[in-house]
Amino acid sequence: MKGYLGIDVGSVSTNLVFVDENGGVREAVYLRTRGRPIETIQAGLREVAGRLPAKTAVRGVGCTGSGRHLAGVIAGADVVKNEITSHATAACALAPGVRTVLEIGGQDSKIIIIRDGVVADFAMNTVCAAGTGSFLDQQAARLNIPIEDFGPTALESGAPVRIAGRCAVFAESDMIHKQQMGYGLPDILAGLCEALVRNYLNNVGKGKEILSPVVFQGGVAANVGMKRAFEQALGLTVQIPPHYGVMGAVGAALLAREKMARGGNSRFRGFGVAATRFAAGGFECDGCPNLCEVVEIKREGEVIARWGDRCGKWSSALTPEEKTG
Amino acid sequence: MFCRPAYKQYDDCEVLPVKVTFPHMGHAWICLSAMLEYLGVSVVVPPPSSKRTLTLGVKHGPEFACLPLKLNLGNFIEAREAGADTVLMAGGCGPCRFGYYAQVEHAILEDLGHHYRLVVMEPPQRHIGELLAKIKYVTGQSSWWQVVQGIRFGYCKARAVDELEMAAHRLRPREAVPGATSAAFKDALRVVVQAGRPADMPAAVARAREIMAAVAVEARPVLRVGIVGEIYTLLEPFANLDIERRLGELGVEVDRSIYLSEWINDHLFLGLLRNMRSRRAACRAAAPYLNHCVGGHGQETVGSTVLYARAGYDGVIQLLPFTCMPEIVAHSILPRLDIPTLTLTMDEQSGEAGLVTRLEAFVDLLEQRGKRRVSLPAAAPA
The missing domain is CATH 3.30.420.40 (ATPase, nucleotide binding domain)
Known part of the structure; x- marks a missing residue:
């Protein structure tokens, strides 16, 4: 089976869906975020992988929700979209x-x-x-x-x-x-x-x-x-609508489908990321009186993303591809 | 109009001001310090508004006052730490409570033990002489001729800065290297700031233009969005979470309904300079919807939105500080104007996620709408 993964990381729940080439929702996973978005995203990916047939190809990944940038970095997203557009896309497709x-x-x-x-x-x-x-x-x-x-x-x-x-x-x-x-x-x-x-x-x-x-x-x-x-x-x-609880994730998956229809390879890191060691850390930059709280995401000890700085001093120190998306 | 008699605080002072400060409002400090320093006044520019400024303002300001009061207050406290002893502050007449902020802020500063001399520049109601008298007080020994030259110098700087900002608005959505425009703008601004005498201005402006022109651009379709609303939140990037840069990076060419030089011409020169955009055009355009001054920039907000719709802009974003009465009046009219609008209320929250989500969604909305307009060839004119 081929299809698209949608991940919606909200403050209360984290939802993952898998939609097939025709836009039909095949799997939906609903988890409580419990203030640990990284672990929850990994748990969700593990669960989706377990439910899908072994030879499933993920053609594209879309992320949304307030934790969309984080999810995008961890899973390797092709589309990172705001909640409004994602919900609207899903509503138009399902209703x-x-x-x-x-x-x-x-x-x-x-x-x-x-x-x-x-x-x-x-x-x-x-x-x-x-x-x-x-x-x-x-x-x-x-x-x-x-x-x-x-x-x-x-x-x-x-x-x-x-x-x-x-x-x-x-x-x-x-x-x-x-x-x-x-x-x-x-x-x-x-x-x-x-x-x-x-x-x-x-x-x-x-x-x-x-x-x-x-x-x-x-x-x-x-x-x-x-x-x-x-x-x-x-x-x-x-x-x-059906799948009313995971509409943001459905919308993100559909947006990923739309994007990948224009060609290119998915940036999905594979379901293996569920077993990778990610760590989020942060520090207060003392470069100016704004004292921005900079967030750092590390994969296996290596910094892969940073955000939270007003001036871009830290986030732009990484390659654009690795930035917030 | 609730106009008060001119505030005479400065009359009691025998001693002439030594170190003058003023609140931040975007790049207005460049224009003000140029004028004052030309006239031999020593100036203390407050440190750029930061979280610390806001924290100080929120701590000492009344809870229900709007964001500008809190940031002004923070600026004054920080300028005091840097040795300023005289505050130069704008006044105002009319329903917006800003007209009384100078006095309220001064009283709060007094309570805190920060003794400042206060000079309020009320917009001249009848004659530019009212304003000149206050400038004369601050500038002391200077002759009238010098004062006029000083104002001119400050105004030239304001024009130069506005021109650079407009260039940045045009370049940012088209830049080939992300961040190149903002970096060039910073450099160009420094050149204008460093021009110490009126005679240096032509060369500085030419150099600044060169810097902006060197930004590499790509031809790509962009959305055009007008930004309207209350002047302080429009002009101060710290207060609006740098909305112009964010929009530019989302591929939007922005136009602001108020630039500092236009405001100076409208309110201080009473529209003396003819060949520039004026609030009068906006007020005329607002007339069918709002034919009365509601204070602040309420009328201009409605009028500018009408003008942006007529000029074929894709959308309009209205900015206001939380509790801003004139803009709330304008807000209720915006849905009746034939253009998508998004209203953003700015307050002390520094969480940017909510703002980013709304901006991204608004840009998506405008893009989809634009595509549909193009794909419907026989669209009847509305």
Whole structure:
């Protein structure tokens, strides 16, 4: 089998997918990043390699997510793309005709407006993390229910309670208050979903023209309570695409396919990198008062990438090919 | 307009200023120190704005003030350490609170025990004489003729620096060797800075032009993006995380809606010089959407965006410091203008990842949109 590898390294999860020549998703791996992106990427590569047939050829690699440069250096990426473009690419491929993409991940959320198959506008959360998956995770933990049960329980609600959605801190104290008043768990959970959707639409979706078909993706799309809250707030049907949780990785793989179609050999270092010794280190440059925190990535003791310096003194000391991409 | 009577702080001072400093705003220091040093004033240029400057400003500034106040404050504290005793600061009238920053910053510095003399250069409302009087105070013994020559010298430097910046904007997306433009710009700027007398300027400008012209370029398609917004975040690379360089390296030719020399002509010379871009054109273009001064550069932001759309630019990026009222007013109008826009709010965060992601995504958006426009041959004019 021949195909393309997509790697999405986010703050909360690291996702890897393998798509075949026709753009079909063959394998998807979802791992928690747990603050150790390098080890997680290696674990993900090991897992993908184990699942694929022995004679699989990787024709290209795309990386995305906040750790995309790191992933690009470790795996040897052909394309390193921002999350917006990757998510939009995946949504257009898996939900043809889509005009609005709502994406809520672990630490960030975004809205992408697509018109005629092209990104026309986008926004990312700036103010706070109240509208993201971490917040739901936290509240589920506080209420002592597994996150998987969050959505189905919320759907049982007949009369959701009103919870302030402006800020996670207010939402939490409001929620505790409602709990102490004796409201039922389903009503509180449904209220939380509505608060989160209000927060998202007021902050991220502010001023955007949300037109059908609407696609909801990102890890939080697993929560059926959130899907229903979006449908009620928008008055529109919301679709959840297959592989909604790994759309960034799918987009990165598709972008790698697009790039490699123009020719050239992949820079993929092979699944063997899972066994290579990588180390990340850093130091504070004292060349000027900016005191930049420079990050160094080493492979088997040899520096292969550096970034974080404002002036380029350290990153440009390496060959351009090895730079951040 | 909420205009206050001219601030008279300097009248109480018997002693003439000894060492003058001013806040950083991009390359404005080159123009200001040229003018002052020509007039025999000794100048202390604050160290370039850095994380330390920001840390000092954030520590001592009011939490909800905008980024410019915090960086000004940091500049003054660092200039004090270098021996400055007089602050030369711009003022302003109108809804933007910047008009009162000079006094607020001065009061904070006093509380900290940094005693500075304060000279506020209010933009002349009726007559250029108001401004000249303050310059005369700072420059002491100089004759009016010398003062005028000094201003001219400073203005020449501003023009030269702006010309170099424009060249850098044009070259960077086309450079054959990554980083070559930024390196040449640094060298060219040094040549302009070193020109000590007005008579040295023509040779310095010619040399600087040569340096820029030596940057090797490749013919390649580039995107054109206009940058609009609040003047300080536009002009100060430290405040906007060097957005012009980043865009250039992403293959974007940028044009800034405000250059220092244009601002000087508009606000200090009251538009005396005719053959250059002026805020009046921007305000005329803004009229159908915003026909009133909302303070700061709100009206210019709207107007410049309209002008960029008309000129066929691919997109516009609006920059503002967090909590900037005039730009928030302008922001609400931008979606109605027929051009893709991206608004970026700058504050003390130094995390560049978020900015880079947004810029890359915006550039992708413009590229895709451009391709589609080309591939639709019979596109009806909108």
